Amino acid sequence: MAATSIPIPAGSGISQAFQRAKAEPAYGAFLTLWVGFIVLPIVFGVDKFANVLTNWEAYLAPWLVDVLPFSSHTAMIIIGIVEIVAGIMIAIKPRYAAYVVALWLAGIIINLLTYSGFYDVALRDFGLLVAALALAQLARTYDTGKSRRGRAKS
Numbered sequence: 001m002a003a004t005s006i007p008i009p010a011g012s013g014i015s016q017a018f019q020r021a022k023a024e025p026a027y028g029a030f031l032t033l034w035v036g037f038i039v040l041p042i043v044f045g046v047d048k049f050a051n052v053l054t055n056w057e058a059y060l061a062p063w064l065v066d067v068l069p070f071s072s073h074t075a076m077i078i079i080g081i082v083e084i085v086a087g088i089m090i091a092i093k094p095r096y097a098a099y100v101v102a103l104w105l106a107g108i109i110i111n112l113l114t115y116s117g118f119y120d121v122a123l124r125d126f127g128l129l130v131a132a133l134a135l136a137q138l139a140r141t142y143d144t145g146k147s148r149r150g151r152a153k154s
Contacts, residue, residue, distance in 0.1 A: 030138035035096050037101060037129025037135055042087035056080075061115035090135075095143040098136035105129040 023027035047053045057072040087099035112122035
């Protein structure tokens, strides 16, 4: 059974989104993934500057550090910026940005699989990659950006 898109009117607020999520489980799944993939990359990206959650540089495979033309700290700053941008992109256009995030996660997984001792984190990131692909699929129906609304009217 295919889900149908029922756009929320502009300015309807969070409570209406929650009501819709209660009534329409697929929309609830979309909303959960969408918010998660906005908040988490931004939080992780900001933390690359502060290292409060962990020492992010420890997750870079030694071979990668060796080929980088700059320090591992600089790499983490760049990665943090990319993650913040990814969260913003998901907020704006999840239908397409979710694929970008999935590719980014694939890169992280490759890095982790080439560095012994981080296989558990690689497996977790594979789960996130699958979730990003699920978000992309759900966003085909529920991403109600201007370009989608414009096509629906014609």
